[in-house]
Structures are given as structure tokens and as C-alpha cells.
Amino acid sequence: MRRASYREAVEFVRRELVVADGTTVSYAVSDGAGPSVVILHGLAGSGREFAPTAGALRGRRVILIDQRGHGHSTRRPHDTSREAFASDVAAVISAESTTPVDLVGQSLGAHTAMLVAAWHPRLVRRLVLLESDAGGGTPESIAAMGEYFRSWPIPFADRAAAVDALGDEPLARAWVADLEERADGLHPRFDPDVMVATMGHVVTPRWDDWSQVAAPTLVVYADNGMFIEEQKAAFVAGNGNATRIDLAGASHDAHLDAFDAWVAALTSFLK
Template sequence: MASSSSSPPWSERVVIRDGVRLSCRDWGGGSGGSAGAAGGPRGSGVDVLLLHGLAGHAGEWDDTARLLRDSGHRVVALDQRGHGGSERHPRDGDLSRAAYVADAVAVIDQLGLDRPVLIGQSLGGSTALLTAAGHPGLPRALVLVEAGPGGASPGVQEQIGSWLRAWPVPFPSRAAAVAYLGGGTDAVGEGWARGLEQRADGLWPRFDPEVMVQSLDENATRAFWDEWAAITCPTLVVLGQGEHGGIIGGDEYAEMARRRPALHGTSLPGTGHDVHLERPGVLHRLIVDFLAGPCLGAHSNS
């Protein structure tokens, strides 16, 4: 492994499931994992799998991943199928919610993650939720960032597709990408811009908009309340609460709490949908406190 100071503080790990290539950032840390590219501490924390949102990438989690690793946890961030360093056009053509869940399970198995905490934002939160529901006993805990069971949203694909197709690509510079993608918030723009790839004519997304639209097929037509009620592990929900708000409304959260009274939830004033980019330090502290809480405990094997 390269020791150059320019080396990233994580190592790339590749998982192959049914012929589909999945790329992960392995930050190391924890008591059972590798030390990682930066030789991260090997503490006694739990394993963590981070799942990004639609059109996102594993690098969105870099700040949170670093903080969690430095807190003693083994941390892996997955580029979900169709995104980032993973296959952009999965050869099996499967963009169902079940395929995303099966990918997460394969990463957990092949990278040796021991009952990881699943942390997902937006569509990654949907993947985490459905993984926890379909595989009870696999995750130690669940953290949903701006994600929930949702409801049928027939117009969501047209809305998201129109937005993605309207990106003025290629971006001529990193600064131009940050300004456009951040919507006035540099931290958000930087997070999104980290997912672009440099080509000869400028910076391009590492996804196909049509693949992104197809990934929303099930979210556009149904909710996942039965799956939500089936989850048995401790769960924390973190919501944005800013000028532009988040995507989880008060009614949806109230129903989430009604169906699972032991739910832990909080909202962060001054944030929007990309809470993990806007307040990574605050999010890290919320997660660490949750894992150390009486309902879980960071060293619990129950």
C-alpha cells in the first residue's frame, strides 16, 4: 500500500456480487478490521456501513467517516450500484430496492463487517431501512439521515430526472461545480463536487441520469411502512430543519414514532436534506451518543 502523503486516508475495496462491481472506501479502524490506508486506530468500537443518497457517492461521507474511525469504529462507505466507482450500468440491469439491499449484505459479508451500524442518507437510508427490515439480527443499529418509509410519489422521477439532466456539464472548474451544486452552501457544493470525475473537457458526474430515474421506480409507487414496523434494532432518525427544510415532514415522522415508540429522533435547525455535509461534526456526535446510549451501548453483542 502506498505511503505517499498524497494517498487517501482510506483504501479501496471491491466487492463483486452476481457479476456487478461494487467499490467501497474502507477507512479501517475498529478492533476487527484492517488499519486502513492511514493506519487508523484499532479501537473497540463497532463496525459501520455508510450508504449515500441518489446520485451521490461514498466520498460524501468522508468527514463523518473520518470522525467515526477516529472514535474507534471500523468504517466502510459504499458506492451503491450505478454510482461513483461502482458499475454505472449494472450488467444485470437490476435497479430494484432488493438489488441495493443485496449489495449491502454482500459488502457486509465479504468485508467481514460484524453486525454493523447501518447509516444511510436519503435513498441510502431507504437501502439501510430495507436491509434492517429484511435481515433482522444483521445490523446492530440503524441511523437514517433525512430518510423514512415515505409514500407513493408519482412525480418524483420526472422531478429528479429533469434536475439531473439540467446540470450544465461539463463543469469547467471545481469552483463552478461547487457554486452550482451547493445552491449557496459551500459545504454541500464541495460534497457533491467530490463525486465528479475529471475528463479532458471538464468535470462530469459519475452516474447516468436515466439509471438514477430507474432506481426510483419503487419509491415512486409505494411506501415501506410494513418494513418500517418490522425493524427490531435500535434506530436513530436525523432530520434537516432549515430554510429549505428536509424531505421528511412532521406527519411522516409522527407516524414513524407511533409505529415504533422506542424510536430516537432529532432535527437540526439550519440544515436541509444534506445534513451529513452541512453538519458532519454534529451528526458524528449524535451517532456516537446514540451508540453509547442505554438502549444499545457501543460494546453490546446482544
């Protein structure tokens, strides 16, 4: 184990778990009281971007998981199915906690968290889903996403060059902060082809699984997020244990660009 600083007021210990198919799942743990809060990032992200959220949960034990194919976890896992992602999270929870946890996810991480709560109900006390749906997307949109990631001029010479290429919006800043330093320059901590394969398994909606989630659930949407009102309303209506909060002036990555409102919604629900 090694100490890892996220330039926040919270100190983390990074740990690794090798799961049944040989994938290494990396995660960071902060000290604090239970029940633990487990947080899952979105596509092409990592647990690092939720370090400020962990700081706002000071006093609670927080676990930031790098989902397979992301961050410090195995970059090119053989299995990118939804079952594999959910199994990884269940394995980490089982290894790190003897009691149910509060499970939080954003975007892809929210979809994973939803499935963990459906398939492993004894592991989840409360569930928070930021910018979530039962599934969806199109092959065309997924292909376009892959082309965007492949268009990055890798490697970046330095972080200033990365900012020039990717922009200075909150999500771009999170990507730049998470770049991996190699001998030839800076590289993202994900592979575009793995991202495309991962999203290919999210296309099929999981309405039956969503309806089976028994944990009290907070669904958080951004007014400038990914989903239209009809999608938001249909998703929340799909589970009788779900309540909804909308964040004004926020994007799909509300944990980055509407931090105070996001933390207020999260901490109020987890109390």
C-alpha cells in the same frame, strides 16, 4: 486494492465486490475497532461525502459504500430495485464483518439501510436513519429531478465552472468534489436516467418492512429537511424500537451543513 485519500485525517482502502448479477460494488474501508460502521449515502451522492463523518468516528472501523449506480460502483446497473440495493449492502457486510455492524444511511441510503435491517436482521446491531421515510414521492417529482440532472452543462471545463453552474451550497460542493475527470472535462459519477429508475422503486412505501426492524434505531430529522411533521411523526411511530432526534438549522443533507450536530447525535447513539 489502492489507498484513497479523502483529504481527511482517515486513510481508506478502496475495495470492490462483484455481486450475483454482475454489478461491481465499490467501497472504502478505514482501519479501526469493531463493530464496523457501514454508511450509505443518498441519491446522486457517494461514500466520499461521508468521509468527514468517518473522521469523527476515529477509532472505529468504517465502511463507506458507493451504492450501485453511484460513485465508483457500476454506473448503469441492470437492476435498480430496492431488493438489489439491499442485497449489495448485505453482501458487503458479509464479506467484511463476522459480527453485526452499525448501519447508517441518509435519504435513499437510509431507505436502503432500513430494508437491510428488516431483511437481514443478523447483520445489523444498530441502525441510524438520517432524513428517512418508509417511501413515497410522485412520478412528477421524480421526473422533475431527472430533468434537473439532465440540465447540467456536462462536461464541466473545470471545478470552477461546475461551481458556477451548480452553486456553492454544501450539497453542490459535494457534487463538485466528486466529479470524474475525463479527457473532455468533468462528469458526475451518476447517470440521470439511473437516478430516475432508482427512485421509481422508492415510491411504494415499505411500512411492513419498517415495522419489522428489530435493531435499536435512531431516526434523525432536520428542521429544514424534506419531510413535514406529520410524515416524521408517522414514520417514528411505525417502529417501537425507534427514537428521534431533530437537528436545528439543518437541511436534508444535514451531514454536510449541520455536521457538528449530526456527529454529536450519531456518536452518542453508537456508544
